[in-house]
Amino acid sequence: MTRQPRWLIGMVGMAALLVLPPFLRSYGLYLLSYWLVFVIATMGLNLTVGYAGQASLGHAAFLGIGAYSVAIVMKAGCSFWLGLPLSAVLCFVVGLGLGFPALRVQSIYLAFATLGFSVAALLVMRYEEWLTGGTSGINDVGRPSLFGLDLGGNLAYYYFVLAVAVVVAALLRGVLRSPWGKAFTALRDNPIRAESLGIDVRAYTLLSFAIGASCAGIAGALLASLVQFVDPTPFGLGVSFTMYLMVVVGGSGTFFGPALGAVVGVLLPEWLRFAQGWYLTAFGVAVIVLMLWLPGGLLSLPDRLKARAIAASRPRT
């Protein structure tokens, strides 16, 4: 029953995302595009963490792999349209690889294994200058055009990112509604029982990492062309943490959770700029308060309100 209002809010939000941007200034447009990029990336992470129940604190690495793939491919003179699928495929393969530790260890060990992967990827980006340009990065990453339609402008590129976000969301929705979605949930809730029912726990664990990673790869590719410059900074450990934070704060294992979580992770710090030097402190405190208030994430609020309404309507004995 809570489904209908949720979808309605989604539709209204979608309409706002279509209609409002032409009235935004370029920084607002940039932020909104940036937010969408992180929505795409965290939708993937949500599949790994929220639906399949795997710990992953290394997701920024895939964002980086995606961004560098596009930048390097375009520097070599090839098209963005080659770079984008390449990013997704490359991250899928690397994500499969990262899934292997998950077959051996779980929970805190896995969290730190993925975190370590994030550190390692950052070191490669920083020090393999022949490939990545080192700390000075890769400049002048272009933006694509589609069927003669130039996506170079900020507004055009925003709509392009929005379109990709919608397509990725639809694909993920499809996967989650297929038997795979139930298999991921079974894997999260009770892997031993799942295996006894013929669910290939190994395969689904690896797949959850690979699919999550390829979403981040796509997001990274879009990010490279959005910022038109790639360097290691946006792919550090802090960003991996923030992405995990976005999934949990939004409501892990809920479809719209990442969209809300990315608001907290990307837009909230901007809104807190009035606190000047203290804005990140304010952000950290806000996250703690939010967790204490809603440990199940923002999307657990409707359930909470409903439970309270039921409790209130019950006559006291």
Place this chain on the structure above:
Amino acid sequence: MADFLQLFISGLATGSIYALAGLGFTLLWQTSGTINFAQGEFVMLPTFALLAFSAIGVPLPAAFALTCVLAVVVLGWGFKRGIADPLLRFGSMPVVVATLGLSIALRNGVRAGYSAEAHPFPSLFGDDVFRIGRVAVTSVDVGTLAAALVLVLATQAFLARTVTGRAMQAVAQDTTSAVVLGIDVPRMIFYTFAINAILACAAALLIAPTYLAKFDMGESLGTKAFFAAVIGGFNNSRGALLGGLVVGVCENLAAAYVSASYKDAVALAIFIVVILVRPQGLVGQRVERKV
């Protein structure tokens, strides 16, 4: 060869600090299931408390004592009551995120409220250099190693020999049985938070002279402390010590002989090998998978 020994000894000194932070981290995880991503900041904060006390003229021993008291109250009791207690029953995710938030808040709070610069910190052990043959050893390295070793062994003796320490270990192994045995579980858990806070203060005192007091000094420390603990063996308090020393030494040697750029990946590489080959750690006991 002389270079090698020098690197080895300074690696031991750094590693012993990882061991201190790692020991507190594992104690928290074992007794209460708290994963503390602000562990590095738990070392950074006492460093600045020490600096602040020194700035108003408190002598170092008194400043350290005051800092420990403050840390037990804020990083021990306050952290437990404010974050761990309300969130742990919702699983590990909310605690992880809240401690991530805490880490961001603390790091940037110190930066905005105190200073973004690195501050020199007085060394406890002077800055003498001993020569043994052709090997130069600094008093800082020797002092740090000795102090950290004493602290880790003392903690371990406390856990193994005293009634309270054994009760804490019982809680760590099986909370339900501990309750049945009449152990005051919440109090034992508080003790681990307090011990973690004190170990962090000690680590602060030892690490700051070498690495300087800076708002982001905790960034890689927390991670390495964890890697050290797993490499040694997560369910064994001696493991954190061994793991810390292994990581410290390997890092130093790798930085000198392999590649300085990838120094931070050394702990990771050992960690990956350990969890793939020997998940229970170098000296840990194997736990069979529960059905």
Place this chain on the structure above:
Amino acid sequence: MTAPVLEVTGLVKSYGAIRAVDDVSFAVMPGEIFGVIGPNGSGKTTMFNSVLGQIKPSAGRIELDGRDITHLSPLQLSRRGVGRTFQSLQVFGRMTVRDNLIVAAQEHRGTMLGRMFAATDNGLGPKADALIDQFHLREVAHRRAGELSYGQQKLVDIAMAFMSDPDLVLLDEPCAGVNPVLVDDIARLLRDLNRVRRRSFVIIEHNVDFVQKLCHRIMVMVEGRAMAIGTPAEIRANKHVLDAYLGN
């Protein structure tokens, strides 16, 4: 004489010096309901988990339809038509009852890649609904399994084991913690499910009355060993069994 569905020969599982399962042999015939009883700690569940690939047996041989399955994983056994339930409740609490049933069999149909494009119930809706009706779960079919009463969850748990039409089902204490009325229901359901095809069950149960009524043959385990195997009447008359249960 038909060949047995499941044949266990000389099964041993030891932990250090302790032999939790000590040289146990038995055979289960097609269509047979085979009961396993014994005091707590007599090794029943360990024997189950060794047969089902959950833990590695130390010695012995296990055959399914004459083929060696000793070292197969739980996954492979499931794919070969062996279903099971666990001693404790093992439903997926956050899924609906119907989804619990569907997920219990979905991996037995189609290919991995094909399932990504398959309908959400993978064609198992009718099958799930039939079991829902048979287990009287219609009213709660769309509620989350975790919200149901213990007895209802137990029914879901048992129904899940039958979704993939297994030839052999191993049930670990299907009546544990269940009220007497429901115990009779479960006995009736299992008897019905047994009649449909020549499907075989192995049932661990503490409720001796339940086992006596339902099972064709019973094995009594004491301290890791098979003390006696026989029909309910034979077991009732066996003096050693009585001693093991009532004596000392």
